[in-house]
Structure formats: C-alpha cells, structure tokens
Amino acid sequence: MPSSRTNFNILMLGKRGTGKTSMLxxxxxxxxxxxxxxxxxxxxxxxxxxxxxxALSQLKEMFNSPGLSIGEGIEGTDEPQDLSIELCTPNHTEPHLQLNFWDYSGGLLSAKNATEELNQKINDAHIFFIIVDAPALMELNGKFNNIRNNPDYFRNLLNNRLNEPLNVVFIVTKSEKYVRKNMKKNLFQKVKASYYELIEELRPGSNCSICIVQTLGQIVLNELLVNKDSAGREYPIYTFSKVSENSKFNPKDVTLPFQILLQNAIISSINERRASWDGLNWLRDLVGRDYDLAQALNHISEVTKVNNDSSSLVEFSDLKEII
Ligand SMILES: Nc1nc2c(ncn2[C@@H]2O[C@H](COP(=O)(O)OP(=O)(O)OP(=O)(O)O)[C@@H](O)[C@H]2O)c(=O)[nH]1
Ligand SMILES: [Mg+2]
Incomplete structure (x- = not known):
C-alpha cells in the first residue's frame, strides 16, 4: 500500500513585520x-x-484599546517556526495531507546570503507564500517598497528553483485602507510591477496569483511617518487606527490563499497516490479511493466562493492583462 499521507510544504516569506504570523x-x-x-x-x-x-488572542486584543487607538499586536517571530495542520476525511483514520507551514522570521532574512536552513526550506517547499506589505507599495510613491518588501531579494532567493514550474502566491497584507478606497486594481498593478522580474521568470506550468487579504479588517493605516536611524537612513513608521470606536476584529478574504494551497496540495496528493498504483488506477476508480479527497476539494471551493470576495484574487492568466 502507498503511504496514505502526503506532505505539502508552504514557505512563508516576507520581511520583518509584514504580517506572516498574523495571517497564519x-x-x-x-x-x-x-x-x-x-x-x-x-x-x-x-x-x-x-x-x-x-497570536490570535493578541490580535483580537488590539481592538480593546480606547477610542480609535489600537493595541500593540503580536511580537515578531525570532526563531523560524514549523507548524502543521492535517487534513482528514471521516472515512480514513489517517490524515490524507499534512500541511507544513514554515513561518520564516523576517528578521533572519539578510540582504546577502540565505542560511543553509533557509536554502533547504526553499528546496523542499511546494508553494511559496510571499507576504507583501501594502502601505510600502502604495504610500509616498513606493518610496519604502525596497526597504519593506525588497522584491529583488526574494527573486534572488528563489533563483535555484526558477528552472522548474513553481507555485507562488503573493499575499498583500495591511491592505484595509486601500480596499475601503476601492483601490484593489491599483494594488494588483503595483504588486505585478514591483515583482515583475520574478513573475516574468516563472516557467510555463507555474501557478502564480495575488491575493489581497484583510487580516484584521477594521483597522486602517492612519499615517506613515518618516524616521531616520543612527546612520541617517530613512525608514517608515506606520500608525493604524480603528475605523470607528466600535470596530471589531473582522478578517476578510484570508482563506483565499488557503484555497489555492489546498487545490495544489490535494491535486498533488491524488497524483502521488495514483502514481504509486501505476497500472492499477482503474481499480482505484472502481472502489472510489480518490473520491473523498476530490469531494473535499469541491467542498472547499464552494465554501471559499461563499466566504470571500473573488475580486480580491487574480491568477496568472489574468496577471498578464493587469498592466
Ligand atoms: N492593519 C493591519 N495590520 C496588520 C496586518 N497584518 C499584520 N498586522 C500588524 O502587523 C504586526 C506585525 O505582524 P506579524 O504577523 O508579527 O509580522 P511577521 O511577518 O510575522 O513578522 P516577523 O515575525 O518579524 O517576520 C501585527 O502585530 C499586527 O499589528 C493586516 O493585514 N492589517
Ligand atoms: Mg512572525
């Protein structure tokens, strides 16, 4: 019998404070x-x-501050965290899929060489979630985009994987202000323009998409202050505030990236199982061995449609038309 569990590895990449852990x-x-x-x-x-x-209770706690002010949020992740979620169906005692989320701490990403550990994770990843900080893209004409998002760095990081089709999802966080102002299209354009080199180098057969998520929902960027470090280099400080005094934790579209990841993971799991049965797949079909995973995928697509706004997602084929 083939092993009944497929591992699917998700590498979360993004600079310090972009919102990886919050999103997860x-x-x-x-x-x-x-x-x-x-x-x-x-x-x-x-x-x-x-x-x-x-992390979730700290994020919810942010809304308990008086007036329009918000609490501190969560602390940065100092050590990379490996987290896992298993996908199960009622007819199987063993999980079908093990989703391994590698929450890589932004502080450990240096502008120079990746560590051996990070290189290993890049090699073993099945899908890359690249977290993109929206204010850095949108404010002051993208003045701090290189500091906060550093697209070239991530292009170089993935260099050794660019000779094969890849799954890449750009997840735009801290986007609430721009969603409220109907600026989703503008956000898509900016992501595409600033990650152009990486997107253009993806091989045919790659899956690439951009999702705009609202991790917290009713907290918007208030202002962006420009500060200087001891070497005189400018850096941005964001201040957020609640939309109104009654604002509540109200995430939106956060399951969109999850749907994309599950689609990839379930299809690769079914393919893996079928490959190990070789010429006997007719038997698998006869006894409906893949039925419950296919049904799970259908169910997840339906639920995603109901709970998310499809205008928060563009996929590779649409990307070509964005600019
Ligand atoms: N308004 C808003 N704030 C967010 C969002 N996502 C994260 N934040 C805020 O950003 C802070 C930093 O987010 P983290 O999730 O710690 O960022 P990270 O990418 O995990 O950072 P490192 O662990 O340092 O790499 C959180 O405490 C939240 O206050 C979002 O979508 N909208
Ligand atoms: Mg973190």
Missing part, C-alpha cells in the same frame, strides 16, 4: 468555516494550536 493565526481560526463533519476536517498538534491561539 487568523487563517487557522477561519479553518472552522471549511470543516464539515461528513466531508473534511482539520487537526493540529498541540504546539501549533498554542502558537496560533496565542
């Missing part, structure tokens, strides 16, 4: 929406639940 914690909480006792459910180990649960 909120996503983890939103998994409930996908859970259906008859079709699909998710399991996490104790450590993963602890880390996400703690």
């Amino acid at each position: 914690a909120v996503l983890w909480n939103e998994l409930k929406k996908f859970t259906s006792r008859e079709i699909v459910y998710f399991r996490q180990d104790w450590q993963t639940s602890n880390i996400f649960g703690e």
Whole structure:
C-alpha cells in the first residue's frame, strides 16, 4: 500500500513585520468555516494550536484599546517556526495531507546570503507564500517598497528553483485602507510591477496569483511617518487606527490563499497516490479511493466562493492583462 499521507510544504516569506504570523493565526481560526463533519476536517498538534491561539488572542486584543487607538499586536517571530495542520476525511483514520507551514522570521532574512536552513526550506517547499506589505507599495510613491518588501531579494532567493514550474502566491497584507478606497486594481498593478522580474521568470506550468487579504479588517493605516536611524537612513513608521470606536476584529478574504494551497496540495496528493498504483488506477476508480479527497476539494471551493470576495484574487492568466 502507498503511504496514505502526503506532505505539502508552504514557505512563508516576507520581511520583518509584514504580517506572516498574523495571517497564519487568523487563517487557522477561519479553518472552522471549511470543516464539515461528513466531508473534511482539520487537526493540529498541540504546539501549533498554542502558537496560533496565542497570536490570535493578541490580535483580537488590539481592538480593546480606547477610542480609535489600537493595541500593540503580536511580537515578531525570532526563531523560524514549523507548524502543521492535517487534513482528514471521516472515512480514513489517517490524515490524507499534512500541511507544513514554515513561518520564516523576517528578521533572519539578510540582504546577502540565505542560511543553509533557509536554502533547504526553499528546496523542499511546494508553494511559496510571499507576504507583501501594502502601505510600502502604495504610500509616498513606493518610496519604502525596497526597504519593506525588497522584491529583488526574494527573486534572488528563489533563483535555484526558477528552472522548474513553481507555485507562488503573493499575499498583500495591511491592505484595509486601500480596499475601503476601492483601490484593489491599483494594488494588483503595483504588486505585478514591483515583482515583475520574478513573475516574468516563472516557467510555463507555474501557478502564480495575488491575493489581497484583510487580516484584521477594521483597522486602517492612519499615517506613515518618516524616521531616520543612527546612520541617517530613512525608514517608515506606520500608525493604524480603528475605523470607528466600535470596530471589531473582522478578517476578510484570508482563506483565499488557503484555497489555492489546498487545490495544489490535494491535486498533488491524488497524483502521488495514483502514481504509486501505476497500472492499477482503474481499480482505484472502481472502489472510489480518490473520491473523498476530490469531494473535499469541491467542498472547499464552494465554501471559499461563499466566504470571500473573488475580486480580491487574480491568477496568472489574468496577471498578464493587469498592466
Ligand atoms: N492593519 C493591519 N495590520 C496588520 C496586518 N497584518 C499584520 N498586522 C500588524 O502587523 C504586526 C506585525 O505582524 P506579524 O504577523 O508579527 O509580522 P511577521 O511577518 O510575522 O513578522 P516577523 O515575525 O518579524 O517576520 C501585527 O502585530 C499586527 O499589528 C493586516 O493585514 N492589517
Ligand atoms: Mg512572525
């Protein structure tokens, strides 16, 4: 019998404070929406639940500050964290899929060489989530885009993988202000223009998309202050505020990247299983071995459609038309 569990590795990349851990914690909480006792459910180990649960309550806590002010949010991730979520279906005791999220700390990404550990993760990743900080793209004509997002650095980081088709999802965070101002199209354009080199070098067969997520929902960028470090280099400081005194934690479209990742993971799991059965796939079809995973995928697509705004996502074929 082939192994009944497929590992699917997701590498989260993005500079310090762009919102990787926040996005994962909120996503983890939103998994409930996908859970259906008859079709699909998710399991996490104790450590993963602890880390996400703690981050989530700190993010919610931000809304408890007086007036329009907001609390501090979560602390940066100093050590890279490996977190995992298992996808299970009721007819199988073993999980079908193990989704390994590698939350790489932005502070460890240096402008020069990647560490051996990071290179290993780049080699082993099945999908790359590149987190993009929206204010850096949009404010002051993108003046701080290189400091906050550094697109060339990520292009170079993926260099050794660019000779094969890749799955890349750009996830735009801190986007609430621009979504409220109907500027999604503008955001897509800016992402495409600033990550142009990477996007253009993706091989045919790659899947590339851009998702605009609102991790917190009712907190918007208030102003961007320009400060100087001891060497006289300018850097930005953001201040956010609640939309109104009654603003609540209200994430939007955070499950869009998850849908893309599950599509890839489920299809690769089905392919892996079928490849190991070689000429006997007719037998798999006869007994419906792949049926529950296919059904899970359908269910997840349906739930995503209902819970997300499809205008927050563009995929590779549409990307070509953006500019
Ligand atoms: N308004 C808004 N704020 C966000 C969003 N995502 C994250 N934040 C804020 O940004 C802060 C930093 O986010 P983190 O999730 O710690 O960023 P990170 O990418 O994990 O950073 P490192 O762990 O240092 O690499 C959080 O405490 C939140 O206050 C978002 O989508 N919208
Ligand atoms: Mg983090």
